[in-house]
Amino acid sequence: MSTVPRTELAPGYSISRMLKGGWQLAGGHGGIDRTAAIADMSAYYQAGITTFDCADIYTGVEELIGEFRREHRARHGADSLAQLRVHTKFVPDLALLPSIDKQQVEQTIDRSLRRLGVERLDLVQFHWWDYRVPRYVEVAHWLAELQHAGKIELLGGTNFDTQRARELGDAGLPLRSMQVQYSLLDQRPRTRLAAWCAQAGVKLLCYGSVAGGFLSERWLGVSEPAEPLENRSLVKYKLIIDDFGGWDLFQALLQALQKIAQRHGTSLSAVAMRWVLAQPEVAAVIVGVRRGDHLPDHLRMLALQLDAADLAALDAVLAQRRPDSGDVYEVERDIEGRHGRVMKYDLNDKPH
DSSP states (O other): OOOOEEEEEETTEEESSSSOOOOGSSSSSSSSOOOHHHHHHHHHHHHHOOOOOOOOOOOTTHHHHHHHHHHHHHHHTTTTTTTOOOEEOOOOGGTTTTTHHHHHHHHHHHHHHHTTTTTSEEEEOOOOOOTSOOOHHHHHHHHHHHHTTTEEEEEEEESHHHHHHHHHHHTTOOOOOEEEOOOSSSSSHHHHHHHHHHHTTTTEEOOOTTGGGTSSSSGTTTOOOOSSSSSSSHHHHHHHHHHHHOOHHHHHHHHHHHHHHHHTTOOOOHHHHHHHHHHHTTTEEEEOOSSGGHHHHHHHHHHOOOHHHHHHHHHHHHSSSSSOOSSSTGGGGGGTOOOTGGOOOOTSSSOO
């Protein structure tokens, strides 16, 4: 296993600073080869990227990781996954928020335990779609009770803004992490949340660091794409590019990233991810891939160090961007808005 940098979310709870994400394996991004996906998990784990991210609403992904666990142990021994940490999420459906009860919360957690084939979930990240249904503190306390009962090791949040994250903390909820979207294009966590995290001892786990693949050589020098885009992920992140300042400014950012990448002998995407990983309170970046050919680049990224000249070149472009649109996940919470319409809100009743 290579020397991949690690960090602690809690005393004795260590994770790799890159997490292998599961959203790309949930369908909607193209067909999934289960055998290849499991082999890919094994390759990442053996390389030292020993922390995986998934969710109860990522169709089939918890089961896929469960298959990986069983196959890997059968081939390499019962202790071969000692460093594996699997972070899942608890995401009750939008329609269920007004009526969800303690029993339903426990049933959902039990379902994740069965799918993953474990006796205790490593980290459960709590997401709440609509603050107008103000029950998130109540429901979070039920998760804490399941933690005390031994079904969950650590609790975290997903996409809570600063005000509500503070409410959870003030209510005594022992949050260890907050999963948020964070990239050169979307710096909303910097505005308020990162400062609260520093005070509260909460670490950021960051998705979207390459904006669904937009922050890559593939889009350098390319004309602005017209709708319909290939998948929901590209639709989502194209909106972020629009909010950032539009396609021309995005191309200027890609050009700056490319020059830095060439100087370091790495990829444009690696530079973009490394920038996020260097931000205060960021514990790890989450990468979502369907194919294993990205692993060498990901390992190079973890060894990359950006210098003052690199950061100055990026800052020159970032100085031209539009102001960030509110706190973390604020625009996405408008269900009828341009960002909110991309989301799917009721996935737990779908067949898995």
